[in-house]
Amino acid sequence: NKNEIRIAHIHSKTGPLEAYAKQTQAGLMMGLAYATGGTMTVAGKKIVVIEKDDQGKPDVGKSLLAAAYADDKVDLAIGPTASPVALAMLPVAEEYRKILLVEPAVADSITGDKWNKYIFRTGRNSSQDAAANAVALDQPGNVIAMLANDNAFGRDGVKAAKDFTKKAKIVHEEYLPVGTTDFTAGLLRIVDKLKDQPGTKYISVGWSGAPTPFGKIAEMELEKRYGIKLATGGNILPAMVAYKNFPGMEGALYYYFGIPKNPVNDAMVAEHYKQFKAPPDFFTAGGFSAAMAVVTALKKTNGDTNTNKLIQTMEGMSFETPKGTMTFRKEDHQAMQSMYHFKIKADPAFAWGVPELVREIKPSDLDIPIRNKR
Amino acid sequence: MKLFNADFDWKPLGLVPALALLALPAVGSPSTWITLTVAGLAMGMIVFIIASGLTLVFGLMDVLNFGHGVFIALGAFVASTVLASMGAYTSADSLWLNLVALLPAMLVAMAVAGALGWVFERLIIRPVYGMHLKQILITMGGMIIGEELIKVIWGPGQIALPLPESLRGSFIFGDAAVEKYRLLAVLVGAAVFAAMVWTLNRTKVGLLVRAGVQDREMVESLGYRIRQLFIGVFVVGSALAGLGGVMWGLYQQTVLPQMGAQVNVLIFIVIIIGGLGSTLGALIGALLVGLMANYTGFLAPKVALFSNIALMVAILLWRPQGVYPVTNR
Amino acid sequence: MLSRLLSNDLPRSRWLVALLIVLFLGLAFAPFLFPGVKALNVAAKVLIFVALVASFDLLLGYTGIVSFAHTMFFGIGAYGIAIALNAAETPSWAAILVGVFGALVISLVLSLLIGLFSLRVKAIFFAMITLAVASAFLTLASQLSDITGGEDGLTFRVPELLSPGFTLTEEPLQTPLGEVDLNGRLITYYLIFLSVTAIFLIILRIVNSPFGRVLQAIRENDFRAEALGYRTVVYRTLSNVLSASFATLAGCLLALWLRYNGPDTSLSFEIMLDILLIVVIGGMGTLYGAFIGSVLFVIAQSYLQDLLRMAGEATSGLPLLPALLTPDRWLLWLGLLFVLSVYYFPTGIVGKLRERASLARMKGQP
Amino acid sequence: MLETQDLTVRFGGHVAVSAVSCAFAPGTLTAIVGPNGAGKTTYFNLISGQIKASAGRVLLGGSDISSLGAPARAQAGLGRAFQLTNLFPNLTVQENVRLAVQARARAGLNLWRIWSDRRDLLQRADEVLETVALADKRDALASSLPHGDQRKLEVGILMALEPQVFMFDEPTAGMSVDEVPVILNLIRKLKEDKSKTILLVEHKMDVVRELSDRIIVLHNGELVADGEPASVIASPVVQQAYLGINPEEKEEVAA
Amino acid sequence: MSDLLTLKGVHTHIGAYHILHGVDLTVPANQLTMLLGRNGAGKTTTLRTIMGLWQASQGSVTLDGQDITQRATPDIARSGVAYVPESMGIFSDLSVKENMLLAARGARSLDDIDTNRLEWIFGLFPAMKKFWLHPAGKLSGGQKQMLAVSRAIVEPRKLLLIDEPSKGLAPAIIQNMIAAFRELKAARTTILLVEQNFNFARQLGDSVAVMDDGRVVHSGSMAELASDEQLQSKLLGLSLGAHQ
Numbered sequence A: 001n002k003n004e005i006r007i008a009h010i011h012s013k014t015g016p017l018e019a020y021a022k023q024t025q026a027g028l029m030m031g032l033a034y035a036t037g038g039t040m041t042v043a044g045k046k047i048v049v050i051e052k053d054d055q056g057k058p059d060v061g062k063s064l065l066a067a068a069y070a071d072d073k074v075d076l077a078i079g080p081t082a083s084p085v086a087l088a089m090l091p092v093a094e095e096y097r098k099i100l101l102v103e104p105a106v107a108d109s110i111t112g113d114k115w116n117k118y119i120f121r122t123g124r125n126s127s128q129d130a131a132a133n134a135v136a137l138d139q140p141g142n143v144i145a146m147l148a149n150d151n152a153f154g155r156d157g158v159k160a161a162k163d164f165t166k167k168a169k170i171v172h173e174e175y176l177p178v179g180t181t182d183f184t185a186g187l188l189r190i191v192d193k194l195k196d197q198p199g200t201k202y203i204s205v206g207w208s209g210a211p212t213p214f215g216k217i218a219e220m221e222l223e224k225r226y227g228i229k230l231a232t233g234g235n236i237l238p239a240m241v242a243y244k245n246f247p248g249m250e251g252a253l254y255y256y257f258g259i260p261k262n263p264v265n266d267a268m269v270a271e272h273y274k275q276f277k278a279p280p281d282f283f284t285a286g287g288f289s290a291a292m293a294v295v296t297a298l299k300k301t302n303g304d305t306n307t308n309k310l311i312q313t314m315e316g317m318s319f320e321t322p323k324g325t326m327t328f329r330k331e332d333h334q335a336m337q338s339m340y341h342f343k344i345k346a347d348p349a350f351a352w353g354v355p356e357l358v359r360e361i362k363p364s365d366l367d368i369p370i371r372n373k374r
Numbered sequence B: 001m002k003l004f005n006a007d008f009d010w011k012p013l014g015l016v017p018a019l020a021l022l023a024l025p026a027v028g029s030p031s032t033w034i035t036l037t038v039a040g041l042a043m044g045m046i047v048f049i050i051a052s053g054l055t056l057v058f059g060l061m062d063v064l065n066f067g068h069g070v071f072i073a074l075g076a077f078v079a080s081t082v083l084a085s086m087g088a089y090t091s092a093d094s095l096w097l098n099l100v101a102l103l104p105a106m107l108v109a110m111a112v113a114g115a116l117g118w119v120f121e122r123l124i125i126r127p128v129y130g131m132h133l134k135q136i137l138i139t140m141g142g143m144i145i146g147e148e149l150i151k152v153i154w155g156p157g158q159i160a161l162p163l164p165e166s167l168r169g170s171f172i173f174g175d176a177a178v179e180k181y182r183l184l185a186v187l188v189g190a191a192v193f194a195a196m197v198w199t200l201n202r203t204k205v206g207l208l209v210r211a212g213v214q215d216r217e218m219v220e221s222l223g224y225r226i227r228q229l230f231i232g233v234f235v236v237g238s239a240l241a242g243l244g245g246v247m248w249g250l251y252q253q254t255v256l257p258q259m260g261a262q263v264n265v266l267i268f269i270v271i272i273i274g275g276l277g278s279t280l281g282a283l284i285g286a287l288l289v290g291l292m293a294n295y296t297g298f299l300a301p302k303v304a305l306f307s308n309i310a311l312m313v314a315i316l317l318w319r320p321q322g323v324y325p326v327t328n329r
Numbered sequence C: 001m002l003s004r005l006l007s008n009d010l011p012r013s014r015w016l017v018a019l020l021i022v023l024f025l026g027l028a029f030a031p032f033l034f035p036g037v038k039a040l041n042v043a044a045k046v047l048i049f050v051a052l053v054a055s056f057d058l059l060l061g062y063t064g065i066v067s068f069a070h071t072m073f074f075g076i077g078a079y080g081i082a083i084a085l086n087a088a089e090t091p092s093w094a095a096i097l098v099g100v101f102g103a104l105v106i107s108l109v110l111s112l113l114i115g116l117f118s119l120r121v122k123a124i125f126f127a128m129i130t131l132a133v134a135s136a137f138l139t140l141a142s143q144l145s146d147i148t149g150g151e152d153g154l155t156f157r158v159p160e161l162l163s164p165g166f167t168l169t170e171e172p173l174q175t176p177l178g179e180v181d182l183n184g185r186l187i188t189y190y191l192i193f194l195s196v197t198a199i200f201l202i203i204l205r206i207v208n209s210p211f212g213r214v215l216q217a218i219r220e221n222d223f224r225a226e227a228l229g230y231r232t233v234v235y236r237t238l239s240n241v242l243s244a245s246f247a248t249l250a251g252c253l254l255a256l257w258l259r260y261n262g263p264d265t266s267l268s269f270e271i272m273l274d275i276l277l278i279v280v281i282g283g284m285g286t287l288y289g290a291f292i293g294s295v296l297f298v299i300a301q302s303y304l305q306d307l308l309r310m311a312g313e314a315t316s317g318l319p320l321l322p323a324l325l326t327p328d329r330w331l332l333w334l335g336l337l338f339v340l341s342v343y344y345f346p347t348g349i350v351g352k353l354r355e356r357a358s359l360a361r362m363k364g365q366p
Numbered sequence D: 001m002l003e004t005q006d007l008t009v010r011f012g013g014h015v016a017v018s019a020v021s022c023a024f025a026p027g028t029l030t031a032i033v034g035p036n037g038a039g040k041t042t043y044f045n046l047i048s049g050q051i052k053a054s055a056g057r058v059l060l061g062g063s064d065i066s067s068l069g070a071p072a073r074a075q076a077g078l079g080r081a082f083q084l085t086n087l088f089p090n091l092t093v094q095e096n097v098r099l100a101v102q103a104r105a106r107a108g109l110n111l112w113r114i115w116s117d118r119r120d121l122l123q124r125a126d127e128v129l130e131t132v133a134l135a136d137k138r139d140a141l142a143s144s145l146p147h148g149d150q151r152k153l154e155v156g157i158l159m160a161l162e163p164q165v166f167m168f169d170e171p172t173a174g175m176s177v178d179e180v181p182v183i184l185n186l187i188r189k190l191k192e193d194k195s196k197t198i199l200l201v202e203h204k205m206d207v208v209r210e211l212s213d214r215i216i217v218l219h220n221g222e223l224v225a226d227g228e229p230a231s232v233i234a235s236p237v238v239q240q241a242y243l244g245i246n247p248e249e250k251e252e253v254a255a
Numbered sequence E: 001m002s003d004l005l006t007l008k009g010v011h012t013h014i015g016a017y018h019i020l021h022g023v024d025l026t027v028p029a030n031q032l033t034m035l036l037g038r039n040g041a042g043k044t045t046t047l048r049t050i051m052g053l054w055q056a057s058q059g060s061v062t063l064d065g066q067d068i069t070q071r072a073t074p075d076i077a078r079s080g081v082a083y084v085p086e087s088m089g090i091f092s093d094l095s096v097k098e099n100m101l102l103a104a105r106g107a108r109s110l111d112d113i114d115t116n117r118l119e120w121i122f123g124l125f126p127a128m129k130k131f132w133l134h135p136a137g138k139l140s141g142g143q144k145q146m147l148a149v150s151r152a153i154v155e156p157r158k159l160l161l162i163d164e165p166s167k168g169l170a171p172a173i174i175q176n177m178i179a180a181f182r183e184l185k186a187a188r189t190t191i192l193l194v195e196q197n198f199n200f201a202r203q204l205g206d207s208v209a210v211m212d213d214g215r216v217v218h219s220g221s222m223a224e225l226a227s228d229e230q231l232q233s234k235l236l237g238l239s240l241g242a243h244q
């Protein structure tokens, strides 16, 4: 049908990442509506979104993407939620010569060594996370122990963090499996390494998934006993409830609805409150950004969905998002974007620890390496 | 009391201190060792609470309930709702007020889990008594349904379940730290253990259920209404799982719809080590698992993933039917 | 002739015969009857499950051993192919052979160990040990990132002949039902089809051999079988090893089809449950049940979400129902399927059909 | 030639079989009697390898088979019918017997023959069913047989095994009066084939008296009498401990 | 003399099989009634139907004036019926003591069991005392049979249903059992006993019913049957000199 623009959104609608995926989808739909002024049409063509559920499984994601391109004849696809799924999907885009816009999977390798030219990403990558966190933490005299998931997400994160830590000293890396239930032992190992170090001591946590170590860190009263502070990035709101125990904690995050000041964000927050009676969360912004990217590109091509044309258009393209202006870098198609240096405040009006903006870290402030071998 | 009669087998009881002592030189620092040991024992107690209901159901009724986890998750979610509605009590800086909030949370969680247990028994377990394979399938089905319904009611994401104010933090002894909440867990676990041992050894209920598993018709022919009895056991088992869920949720400080599924393998390991149906065995299994997880987590985190399984295999090599074999099944 | 191919184990019910023929032909001509990428994926998955479930039924239905480690062997097969092809400079048939062979050897050793070590313990203990071993193996696979690709898994390429780029004709074949690409995927599909048919017939032969009968006897009463002079450990272990080997082959086929493998793809507990359920739906201890069960279950599972989407739209006005009928809650319905099939097919579909047939036969007699 | 030397088994503190030494010659039928719990079944279990002896040896044809497990002993020629019926409940009567025939033919490890092609085995199974008068029930499930028929099947399975040594544990218990002769005739036929060793545990004294060439008496696990049927039955230990009659009042020898 | 138990036209199906074809049976109170018949005649099925373990599809079972055809097994047991199944129904994982404790429905612990009665049982079956704390599954065949009977008589009951108690028992024990049933009868217990052992039956029975092919084909007094050898051979296939 030449009067439609068909987009597949493949995400983990069910499975452990369901909550993340829901946010992305909500953001995507709001973003499309916003970008098209509520018409859901670009250049007279109706935008049709086909949702597909990869269940968090790479093999499922892979066949869904193939089916989307071949059976549903979509013009481009957005997703997925988890990095392993994304990695499995990359070659399919290449086989079918269609665009896959990755959102929000994080791993560096997606725009790194596994990348091909059909891949774009609006989501942040591990390096952006790490670089931004380094801004908050990389001070002379700081001594850091890293605690991360023992998987691609965690290890890529730590690798990137080490690249960006120049002035502070990283004395220990602790990887714990996803699904760890008792963090006591791991934390004790960290304490052993940290407690006799001079300087300001930090545990820097890069953790995705539940349960999280934050509660345990609070219970063990590390700050009181050894002066060891916690540093970590952003997270979804339910996970940030534990941040309340750490007023004054600093770090860098990808998105928090109260931070960015721009019309797009204002519109999204307002619309989200209207639809869901709650503020948008971590991944809502990503979905919204992806929508903005797609519509901006389609407007430029005047509705033409020819893949090569789209690629040409999108390379180097800038577009507005709830996080301000993003730009797809030519070399690896990663969207360069702002990150936010924050400080936690325990505000009784909110169930979670509120991150207050210290400084917006502009894309130009960060030197994100290009990791693909183009 | 049967627990301590003359030919009582003391060896398995020695395992727990043996493991702890073995770990001391490996860990080195005594204060770290104390912290780890106390943490391990307390974790063991919580694991015991969540596994206790399954020992009953599994050991006494011979029902392989793979859906036990759903009662754990349910208990935790119910508690999160109850506690959220009593914010004033949980955030008050008084131990008593906190406990006043915690107690109803536990009771409501147990009641709701028990009630669901009743439904579960009627709809899911009843057609499959005596058929292990079908039990596995149908209870797994029940668990999936339960988990999905939890998602429908409470949403698919995690919900924070912060500890009441006065249970936060630790008691510090020199360099060792003992979290306050863990002490509470030990107390609750001990109470559950005592209540179970008493009921099973001092009343006829335990006997009846064991007999009923072997030959239902005969028990009925002796004039007992085995149906009611089984329902009762199942409801109690589910309620205990609910309680376990509350304890586990508070321990993690978050609740997740999948949390039941996450602990499934763990509690099965505990029960196998214990000997399928032995309360004391399950306690020992839980404590061993708790200690092992903490020691290996400290000494060699990679190995920690396999420590439970290695422990189970080692125990089964020593005692192929678990430390306290209850039945010949 | 056909009867011998089926080892004289005939379906014994007219309805069953009809069903089997329809499904078999459906699979044989699936690419042409149901054109489209998704349909072909479903058909291939069905085939792989037929082999996997049949191999499991050998263990569960015929020998009466409940093992949760079956997906472990499935995974070993899949990783064998994945690792071999990933390591190869250019994907070659030799690499595939190395992968299959290596996986078979590992499965053989592991299943032998598990069998000899733990088949002596009581049934429930065996089940639980295998559950633990399988979860340990899953952890191992997701930890050994350097070899297995960790949680991300491995994406790899297959030999030219099997890859989508290899086309037999320039243009897709036009059929009344749609267009069909005559490419490497189609060739792969038929490779799988032939392999699975062979595996199925071999297993059918095994269960109908004197050996197969002993397995059934052991399932019924192992103590008595020993008193007759059958060494049950030998028989059980052999059954375990055979079943593991066929599962490994099924795993190899899966990897070839997906051109990807990761821990969740072939090792997860969910797959184990699906297998169990299929065995029960189809009818334990009947390989035809494994076949029918796989077809029905995989199709149902693959299209459940689509079905729910339609149902959800149809009921969108009503209270509560839409919340339950969304595709997001498909697992709820899958769970219900578990429960209901245990309720209504206590002897499985094949058992049900055969009961009907034998009732009819009894009535037919004076 | 079957022989046990000082065969002993203890369960905890309880000695169930205590240093029993005894040899059984081919062509003879030895009845083993004794009160309930005397150790008769346990003695069988020790010989056929169902339980491990605490001490002592079992010799078959001169070689020591004490270290072999039950399957190996069965293959070596020790056959056994159980006191408490022990069948393959969900297989048909014919299949129950066929499994024994197949064990005898050592065909169990054949993975590739189609079993229904082994007509010889089937035929043999049917023959056996004829001899135990179960031919008309060959397609019934073993579990649906009435108790008495299950006992017959138990004997049939033993017959199909064609062992060197036959051990019958109360073969006629619970069998109706008109069926008993069928089994007794079978045993009698076995005796006529002079090469078989037959051991029989039985509480029905007239059966014992009529069939046996020799009686041994177990009491509290010990072998307390051994000899000619008539003299053993007349011995005081059998009269009092077993039959429960004082020498004076001999009127009704129960059952 | 009244009838404690009456079966009228009872039909029972097991699955697709029609087993009992209209059983008519009366069991007079305070007497011992023998139920005889060949293998497969339907004796066990009759007892199970009375006990409610199979449901009669037609006909009625009346106990002490009450219709119990549709009652659940526990309720039938509670109205004073004890049952010794053919397979003995021993709880093999429980000790002998625990088996007995369960059978004494009223007792919470052993102290509640009438010690005189217990001693009486020990006297009948000395093995019960000897193996009091042993797992019942480890008992010998005959000892299990004794336990099954002991359980049924641990407390006084109105009606005992006993399926082949003598099988596997040594002659001395059979004698004890005969004595026991006589005493029970004297204590106004009604007994319905299935037996293959005709000698045993002859010594004990007051009245007798013979089954064949799912029906009662003869009923009358035991004395009458015992003295009529022709009848015996017709009904039971019992010929002179038959082995017992």
Ligand SMILES: Nc1ncnc2c1ncn2[C@@H]1O[C@H](COP(=O)(O)OP(=O)(O)OP(=O)(O)O)[C@@H](O)[C@H]1O
Residues within 6 Å of the ligand: D143, D144, D145, D146, D147, D148, D149, D174, D176, E014, E015, E017, E019, E037, E038, E039, E040, E041, E042, E043, E044, E045, E046, E086
């Ligand atoms: N579960 C069952 N399924 C099918 N048929 C059965 C079942 N149980 C019993 N029967 C059949 O019912 C009939 C009567 O059996 P029942 O056990 O009542 O006989 P019985 O008189 O007690 O025999 P016995 O003296 O051998 O114990 C038999 O023909 C038997 O095959």
Ligand SMILES: Nc1ncnc2c1ncn2[C@@H]1O[C@H](COP(=O)(O)OP(=O)(O)OP(=O)(O)O)[C@@H](O)[C@H]1O
Residues within 6 Å of the ligand: D011, D014, D016, D034, D035, D036, D037, D038, D039, D040, D041, D042, D043, D083, E131, E138, E139, E140, E141, E142, E143, E168, E170
């Ligand atoms: N596995 C076991 N564990 C403990 N005790 C046992 C075991 N097997 C048998 N016994 C005991 O050994 C004794 C002998 O039992 P056995 O079965 O050999 O007797 P039996 O002579 O066959 O008696 P019956 O005539 O009653 O069948 C019994 O007292 C029994 O309780």
Ligand SMILES: CC(C)C[C@H](N)C(=O)O
Residues within 6 Å of the ligand: A020, A081, A082, A083, A084, A104, A105, A106, A107, A153, A208
């Ligand atoms: C933040 C989440 C989207 C991270 C996800 N688990 C990933 O691997 O990318």
Ligand SMILES: [Mg+2]
Residues within 6 Å of the ligand: D040, D041, D042, D083, D169, E140, E141, E142
């Ligand atoms: Mg015996």
Ligand SMILES: [Mg+2]
Residues within 6 Å of the ligand: D146, D147, E043, E044, E045, E086, E163
């Ligand atoms: Mg009977």
